[in-house]
């Protein structure tokens with residue numbers, strides 16, 4: 001018998017084709033889509049508005065799979081981290097960061113990462129492979145399983161309200177699968193996370209920025225971390241390939257298409273590297289030069305073993321934030337979360353990989 005097809009990760013059109021290929025009517029795709037993404041059902045037997053014969057047929061041809069949870073950590077501040085394993089044994093991390101009445105799920109797009117940002121623990125693990133569309137979508141589905149958020153709750157009652165594509169990997173190095181996954185996650189008949197509540201963060205793969213956002217309608221965050229090419233290239237080698245001018249021009253183009261779009265610039269504060277007032281002033285000048293509507297997300301650094309950088313001291317963080325705010329930019333300092341549960345991205349994976357060797 002032919003290998004079964006995984007249904008998670010198929011677009012609506014692909015799902016319809018999969019059904020017509022086994023002799024079913026196209027309208028069944030809508031029903032099945034609802035079972036998969038609105039009810040989160042993984043067992044064909046429980047899809048009760050489908051006939052018994054059809055349920056049997058579906059189980060003969062298709063699978064609905066979730067990644068395996070290899071490890072799970074819950075912080076005292078309620079941040080939750082999962083280590084997830086796919087069918088071939090590859091693993092990624094996912095994190096849930098709760099706020100008062102909502103929260104963001106941070107998902108991964110690759111196993112490892114080829115960008116190699118010097119401050120990033122994941123960047124120290126070589127790229128193994130891209131995640132498939134199914135593997136990206138099903139991470140969020142695991143989070144919903146854990147929090148019991150099926151069927152898809154209304155916007156007001158949902159606890160897992162936001163998605164940030166900021167976990168392991170550079171999303172724009174896996175663009176096709178990421179675009180498809182985001183369109184499934186935001187489809188209004190299924191998981192239905194509002195596009196305005198999804199943020200894709202990139203290290204600045206300039207040629208793909210505008211296209212990826214046009215095809216998904218999600219929000220953009222740029223991992224900036226330095227205000228000039230010289231410094232940025234030393235901590236983010238990708239800057240040699242796509243220098244600041246190219247990245248910021250793409251940002252300007254993205255905003256030119258829709259005046260309401262704001263861009264978040266992520267800025268990790270590293271002691272005596274990029275945390276001077278002069279750096280803050282250079283950042284302000286850059287935003288003005290490119291006329292960008294921007295806010296900053298200032299991130300305290302989470303040191304990890306073997307990393308040469310240190311976190312910026314509190315007084316410098318405050319002064320940096322004040323300088324940006326005085327120039328009219330929102331510049332909140334991200335509250336450090338999950339300090340008791342291997343907070344740096346990629347740390348849990350490294351630990352468990354080492355244990356299973």
Ligand code: SF4
Nearest residue numbers: 113116117120123169
């Ligand atoms: S910060 Fe992001 S892009 Fe840079 S190495 Fe880490 S995972 Fe890759």
